[in-house]
Amino acid sequence: MEKAREYLEVSKEESESVTRLTIHPHRVGLDCSFYERFTLRGIQVDRVEPGFVSCTFKIPPRFTDKNGSLANGAIANLVDELGGAVVQVDGLPMNVSVDMSISFLSTAKVNEELEITARVLGQRGGYSGTIVLVKNKATGEPIAEGRHSLFGRRPSKM
Numbered sequence: 541m542e543k544a545r546e547y548l549e550v551s552k553e554e555s556e557s558v559t560r561l562t563i564h565p566h567r568v569g570l571d572c573s574f575y576e577r578f579t580l581r582g583i584q585v586d587r588v589e590p591g592f593v594s595c596t597f598k599i600p601p602r603f604t605d606k607n608g609s610l611a612n613g614a615i616a617n618l619v620d621e622l623g624g625a626v627v628q629v630d631g632l633p634m635n636v637s638v639d640m641s642i643s644f645l646s647t648a649k650v651n652e653e654l655e656i657t658a659r660v661l662g663q664r665g666g667y668s669g670t671i672v673l674v675k676n677k678a679t680g681e682p683i684a685e686g687r688h689s690l691f692g693r694r695p696s697k698m
């Protein structure tokens with residue numbers, strides 16, 4: 541228990557950095573939320589095609605664990621965001637995650653650049669399946685592979 545408490549303890553510097561954050565209220569269509577600003581900043585979209593998205597992402601310190609490695613939660617966040625983005629339809633509400641399965645294959649360190657690809661595996665009705673592959677851009681080594689299931693409204697065919 542002491543080890544867990546020690547791990548979760550926040551330093552004075554970390555605490556002060558949080559107090560300096562500017563958090564604007566989320567207003568649809570006018571401003572992005574704190575979550576979007578915090579987690580999606582730094583993702584550069586390289587290619588978009590129907591059912592496919594390719595991005596690069598340089599790992600910031602806020603996405604690492606205390607060993608300086610990319611945190612598993614950060615990987616899960618990337619799988620969730622990019623898996624959802626690849627099936628998003630403009631004008632419709634965001635799809636909701638139904639299930640995610642992630643294989644953590646390797647690690648990456650702060651400031652390493654990742655190559656992330658997401659593609660649609662299939663769709664039936666409002667249900668969509670995607671796969672997200674996270675690789676080290678310099679070495680090509682796979683970091684993680686995530687399968688993401690989502691549900692949402694589909695555009696009308698009328």
